[in-house]
Amino acid sequence: MRIAFMGTPDFAVPTLDALAAAGHDVAAVYSQPPSRAGRGKARRPSPVHERAEGLGIEVRTPVSLRDAGAQADFAALDLDAAIVAAYGLILPVPILVAPRHGCLNVHGSILPRWRGAAPVQRAILAGDEMTGVTIMGMERGLDTGPMFATRETPVDGKTAGGLTEELAGIGAALMVEVLERLDHITPTAQPAESVTYAAKIEKEEARLDFSRSAVEVERQIRAFNPFPGAFFEYGGERIKLLAADVNGRAGVPGTTIDHGLEIACGTGAIVPSLVQRAGRGVMTPSELLRGFPVPAGARLG
Template sequence: MPSPLRIAFAGTPDFAAEHLRALLDSHHEVVCVYTQPDRPAGRGRRLTPSPVKALALEYDLPVHQPERLKTPDTHAPLIEADIDVLVVVAYGLILPRAVLDIARMGAINVHASLLPRWRGAAPIQRAIEAGDRDTGVTIMAMDEGLDTGDMLLTTRTPIDDTTTAATLHDQLAQQGAVALIEALGRLSDHQLPAIPQPEEGVTYAAKMSKAEAQLDFTQSATTLSQRVRAFNPFPVAWTTLSDETLRIWGAEARAARGAELKAAPGQLLEAEPDALCVACGEGVLRITSAQLPGGKALSAQELLNSRRDRFAPGTRLGVKQ
């Protein structure tokens, strides 16, 4: 078995917590944890610890939550911990060179894409939105750039027409945790060569916004179905139904047939037993799950059974009536 490493961990959301749990279950020693400060959450806006902090406290690990990592006092716990490796997963703060140089064997990052594609904040969602047919996890050596470090290990997973950001998140969290333990073992044995990222194929995964989740039915049904899956579970695709917001949780694309070819974008067509059908710039979007204000997400069949009058053929989505 490779020699155990002394590790400091930096991360914040659930994705990062899965990797911290894998480290805690391994033979390596996690000696301290960095995570972002507690943030307001829920209807009461109460200060809530990050998933990484909650897990770290279960194991009585020292937790540090600086707003930034620019001053020597924020670096001191890492220096005092005498670490071999700093592991960073979705931390959300920029690490200066002074921090990257603290660990004897450097800092490594788990990134949820096949670099150099989808550097940045939302690689899982952007891969689905773009219609990529596969993605994966890259373990990389960190430098001062935005996900520009040398690649140490990569794994792949397919994306199909049912993949949502939620399901892909969970798949990559599990896959990344396994890859992280493998990479640390090979790093401990000095058998983890670093490969520079290629200069071609660089794309950036900008942070998601609620505004961009509004669907434009002049686009193709394929594009819209990808956006619906990419925005599930956040920020959730939406449109308007008269003066109400209709949140769309599940959708599929199909070809338009017959008279559907002449329907205006956004027009509701004859419903299918399990879908609300909407004309698009190209093709038809089959909405399989949606949510009206004040209610919960329902299947299209449930919506039709309870509110069929709201979804009459000819009604236009995305247009005030």
């Protein structure tokens, strides 16, 4: 099948690899333009861009697909389908309808739950027991298109980073399966009920709210690992919590219960197991406390 692939972050790379390995003719890869990163702020191509170059596939990085020239260039590819995975640009109607089978998207939730930008983090924050991947036909609405296939997996205490990696692999395999059977699949409309929206994650959401239950705080920690990193402030420093356990001990919410960095919450307490000071590597609480004491009763902000 002659296809274009449209994606940007690490999440999309397994799908590109799977499509190439399955023997599809990837006519072009579309990805977000290189962004500035690192200390020198040099422009760095996206993970998909780098992988496509490694596979010898032409890469296109338009700033927008709204102008007639970009749309004509896309239509000229004469595609059977376009495969989209976390591309990051809005696809206008001329792009959506150009391929013979339209544009198919790898979405990291079981639709219609968690339409939008941050389905993995929102599923963890909400305490969902299950999530998964939907292969969806794209249309003008936000993740409203018909579903070609779904596959579930348990959330099961995973971090956003670990769950995203797992979903990327599931989505890659599922997309290959869908394309193999595309002429024989009748997509189904999404249910009108149970729609939820996964709003983009704002950095300030990662500030830990110890007035919540310990269970909710632990979800925050997992949802924002690795980015942007759940944190509290103490002694003029921002400390990230990357992993923690929950217990039933009580105390004043937002204060340390002991000298080992156990923190009281609205209900119960959390016991951090991995932490990080600004500009430092990941460490255990005992390693942190050797150079950065946090006494019992300390109030964390």
